[in-house]
Amino acid sequence: MTTHAARLLVHTSIQPIRWGDMDEMGHVNNTVYFRFMEQARIEWFYAVGARGGYQASASGPVIVNASCTFEIPLVYPGAVEVRMYLGGLGRTSVGSYYELHMDGRRHAEGAAKIVWIDLATRRPTPLPESIAGPLRRHALS
Numbered sequence: 001m002t003t004h005a006a007r008l009l010v011h012t013s014i015q016p017i018r019w020g021d022m023d024e025m026g027h028v029n030n031t032v033y034f035r036f037m038e039q040a041r042i043e044w045f046y047a048v049g050a051r052g053g054y055q056a057s058a059s060g061p062v063i064v065n066a067s068c069t070f071e072i073p074l075v076y077p078g079a080v081e082v083r084m085y086l087g088g089l090g091r092t093s094v095g096s097y098y099e100l101h102m103d104g105r106r107h108a109e110g111a112a113k114i115v116w117i118d119l120a121t122r123r124p125t126p127l128p129e130s131i132a133g134p135l136r137r138h139a140l141s
Contacts, residue, residue: 006087006088006139007085007086007087007097008085008086008087008134008135008138009083009084009085010044010048010084010085010086010134011040011043011044011047011083011084012040012081012082012083012084013036013039013040013043013081013082013084014079014080014081014082015036015039015040015079015080015082016078016079017074017075017076017077017078017079017080017102018076019076019077021074021076022075022076026075027073027074027075028073028074028075028076030068030070032074033068033070033074033100033108033110034066034068034110036080036082036098036100037066037068037082037084037098037100037110037112039082040082040083040084040098041084041096041112041114044084045061048130048131049130057119058118058119058120059116059117059118059119059125059128060116060117060119061114061115061116061117062114062115062117063112063113063114063115064093064113064114064115065112065113066110066111066112066113067110067111067112068108068109068110069108069109069110070107070108071106071107071108071109072105072106072107072108073107074100074102074107074108078102078103079102080100080101080102080107081100081101081102082098082099082100082101083098083099083101084096084097084098085097085098085099086131086135087135089127089132089135089136089139090127091126091127092115092116092117092124092125092126092127093113093114093115093116093124093127094113094114094127094131094132094135095111095112095113095114096111096112096113096114097109097110097111098110098111098112116128116131
């Protein structure tokens with residue numbers, strides 16, 4: 001995945017690779033890549049104040065699909081740098097895109113579509129301004 005101009009880098013997360021993240025093939029198990037992306041996404045939600053706790057808000061995010069392309073195996077020991085981008089802004093959804101780097105090389109890329117929902121009705125609701133606003137401003141620049 002090439003980072004397109006329409007995508008905005010919103011968060012970078014450095015996460016340790018643990019010995020237990022490896023599988024019998026001697027590399028990080030594929031499921032762990034999704035955890036790395038999830039952790040970056042959750043850190044970003046808290047950084048923008050979008051998810052101060054589910055009980056504190058009547059709306060919140062759900063992931064409706066997720067994907068990962070594995071390019072170079074990640075291995076212990078080390079740390080993975082997860083770069084999170086947003087793009088494809090809609091009224092109730094936004095695309096999130098991820099690049100996983102280690103030692104200056106990209107090892108994987110991924111994506112997840114985030115839909116904002118009303119937690120009581122479970123129906124889509126407009127994205128909060130804390131998420132949509134920066135993307136709208138980026139698109140205008």
